[in-house]
Amino acid sequence: MFDNIFFAIGIVSMWQNIMLIIIGTAIGMVFGSLPGLTVTLAVTLVLPFTFDMPPESGIVLLTGVYCAGTYAGSISAILINTPGTPSSAATAWDGYPLTQKGRSFEALSVALHASVLGGLISAIALIFFAPMLAKTALAFGPPERFALTFFGLTIIARVSGQSLSKGFVAALFGLLIATVGVDPLVGVPRFSFNTFYLYGGIGMIEVFIGIFAIAEIFNQIGKRATPRKIAKDGSKKQSIRWSDIVPHYWTIVKSSVIGIVVGVIPGTGGSIASFIAYDEAKRASKEPELFGNGSLEGIAASESANNGVTAATLIPTLTLGIPGNTVAAIFLGALLIHGLTPGPQLFVEQGGLMYTIMLSFILANIVMYFQGRFALKWFDRIVNIPDAILLPIILIMCLIGAYTISNSLNSVMIALIFGCVGYAMIKFEYPTAPMVIALILGGMVEESMRQSLILSDGSAMIFVTRPIALLFFTMTVFVTFSPFVLKFWKQHKARGVKH
Amino acid sequence: MSSLSSGLKDSIPSIVTLLVGAFFMASIPSQIADFGTDGLSGVSARTMPYIIAGAIMVFSLFSIVAAVWAHIQSTPADTTDDPPPKTRYGLVFLAFIAIASWIILLPFIGYNIATILLITSIMLIIGRCTWVQIVLVSLALSFPVNSLLGVVLKVYLPSGSLFD
Structure with missing residues (x-):
């Protein structure tokens, strides 16, 4: 093992590979921060350039793109309320309110530190626990995945704001949107309305661009773009310090572990990890009322979880040959192109390469930290641009972003339609968060549920007879009902004290 | 009742x-x-x-x-709550029309001209900006962005069927 680690250190510290990591993280940061340009797209575009490189260098470059792209989704989420990646959706809930309060730099700083820590913890997990965690992945079949994603949906109740029924209606619309497209099991089109474009379903990024960015632009125009009330005292903070996240260390560690566990399970990903971590952080927080209104802890939870997923996703990919998400699938393709077959034997036959991949995650996060420190000061200046200039810039970015998803104006139309829906939701005080959660998790919930029922010949008992699924369902019940029980218990206790 | x-x-x-x-x-x-x-x-x-x-x-x-x-x-x-601040729905509708027109016109007049028209109309709708700003922003977001996307990201926006 140590021979391989020393070999990997030698490879990663070569100046060519360090340059590749720097270039990769820069590319990832640009793609991740622009709505519509996804990490998957960035990794896909970079992949052909790795064909002529040695396998180690190619993987190093892809790692840089992947880590920075995952982190950079938080930048646009915080500054313009449009998550660059689906896994940054929870970051927008607290990041944008902080920007409106003039605390964007603090939010960006916490997001950067939490992302780096989450990524580093995930990389360490990859180095030390890969074979052990791979076994966890094998224990997750469709029933367990259904139980996990269903557990992820429980957060809807806590992000619904004052009206639970409005939150549920918004979530149900998210689920309904997720059903559009070809049915995952029997292949029949659903709600395509004879439009070929809708066979592929409604893309998440188009919906995010619509309900977050375009709706906000409409909202600002409706208010005649009244100059944003950015508290000047809050904007003074212009330095990044580790002390900013000291109060959130425990949240970051906990969320990173959630990210690793979720990341190991194929077919899940950063979104569900960040929702679960966010919900757990809110539950455990001393200031839960700040969540959704500008909580640094919420940003720390979401960002450390989605970056905690990055290296963990590669655990089943490298050890079992099962890609955890689309980016991992591209990594798998890259390995195959270089003549390497993922699986348990890869650690034996290509131990040096394996540890190179693991160490490159550590290096990518370190490089990302310094690049982030440099870039954030420039990103933060975006909020000081007058609305009359900033809004058209955001609008064009969003329209181009939507166009580039499928090189088609259909995506732009979808974004505009959801812009109108999002604006109506703002005006009628419907929360957007439940809709986003349901949209992201809806497809996974339905697919895993139906796969489970196929496995059990239609018997729902499969969900309670498998220990891990039962554990998640028990947690769902606990997390859903414990606040009510606690409230009742406190009232009962208070009455007892009075008497 | x-x-x-x-x-x-x-x-x-x-x-x-x-x-x-x-x-x-x-x-x-x-x-x-x-x-x-x-x-x-x-x-x-x-x-x-x-x-x-x-x-x-x-x-x-x-x-x-x-x-x-x-x-x-x-x-x-x-x-007896305070009345909410007045929303100018007319402006929102105009902005919607401007974006919808951009989507409709893009295949015909191309990204550059469509974007100049969109940015000009959106900035006029928002108000509180000078003509110099409108010209500079609309030009900056049209030709340079189009070229940058094509050269760097290989994303080619429509050039307009009227000019083919």
């Missing part, structure tokens, strides 16, 4: 979601082919949409009833 009507007025969004839910419920037979319950799972491609559309209708109805009931129960003193 006035409580009932004001309750219904407040329920307009819920009535809309109820109608949308009903529309999707009614469109399921025509929009999702029925291949039965895929043999094994006991759940067909229509099951989830039926459950979701039904739940939307139930929750919307619940919201309507709750709003009407709240108005019937409320006293006039309960509804």
Whole structure:
């Protein structure tokens, strides 16, 4: 093992590979921060350039793109309320309110530190626990995945704001949107309305661009773009310090572990990890009322979880040959192109390469930290641009972003339609968060549920007879009902004290 | 009676979601082919949409009833909140038209001209900007962005069928 680690250190510290990591993280940061340009797209575009490189260098470059792209989704989420990646959706809930309060730099700083820590913890997990965690992945079949994603949906109740029924209606619309497209099991089109474009379903990024960015632009125009009330005292903070996240260390560690566990399970990903971590952080927080209104802890939870997923996703990919998400699938393709077959034997036959991949995650996060420190000061200046200039810039970015998803104006139309829906939701005080959660998790919930029922010949008992699924369902019940029980218990206790 | 009507007025969004839910419920037979319950799972491609559309209708109805009931129960003193700030829906509609026109015109006049027109109209709608700013921003977001996307990201935006 140590021979391989020393070999990997030698490879990663070569100046060519360090340059590749720097270039990769820069590319990832640009793609991740622009709505519509996804990490998957960035990794896909970079992949052909790795064909002529040695396998180690190619993987190093892809790692840089992947880590920075995952982190950079938080930048646009915080500054313009449009998550660059689906896994940054929870970051927008607290990041944008902080920007409106003039605390964007603090939010960006916490997001950067939490992302780096989450990524580093995930990389360490990859180095030390890969074979052990791979076994966890094998224990997750469709029933367990259904139980996990269903557990992820429980957060809807806590992000619904004052009206639970409005939150549920918004979530149900998210689920309904997720059903559009070809049915995952029997292949029949659903709600395509004879439009070929809708066979592929409604893309998440188009919906995010619509309900977050375009709706906000409409909202600002409706208010005649009244100059944003950015508290000047809050904007003074212009330095990044580790002390900013000291109060959130425990949240970051906990969320990173959630990210690793979720990341190991194929077919899940950063979104569900960040929702679960966010919900757990809110539950455990001393200031839960700040969540959704500008909580640094919420940003720390979401960002450390989605970056905690990055290296963990590669655990089943490298050890079992099962890609955890689309980016991992591209990594798998890259390995195959270089003549390497993922699986348990890869650690034996290509131990040096394996540890190179693991160490490159550590290096990518370190490089990302310094690049982030440099870039954030420039990103933060975006909020000081007058609305009359900033809004058209955001609008064009969003329209181009939507166009580039499928090189088609259909995506732009979808974004505009959801812009109108999002604006109506703002005006009628419907929360957007439940809709986003349901949209992201809806497809996974339905697919895993139906796969489970196929496995059990239609018997729902499969969900309670498998220990891990039962554990998640028990947690769902606990997390859903414990606040009510606690409230009742406190009232009962208070009455007892009075008497 | 006035409580009932004001309750219904407040329920307009819920009535809309109820109608949308009903529309999707009614469109399921025509929009999702029925291949039965895929043999094994006991759940067909229509099951989830039926459950979701039904739940939307139930929750919307619940919201309507709750709003009407709240108005019937409320006293006039309960509804003395400050009026919300006035929204200029006309401007929002104009912005919508401008974006929709960009989408329609893009294939014909190309990205550069369509964007100049869109940015100019959006900045005029927002107001509080000079003509110099309008010219500079619209030019900066058209030609340079188009070239940058093509050269760096290999993303080619429509150049316009009228100029081909």
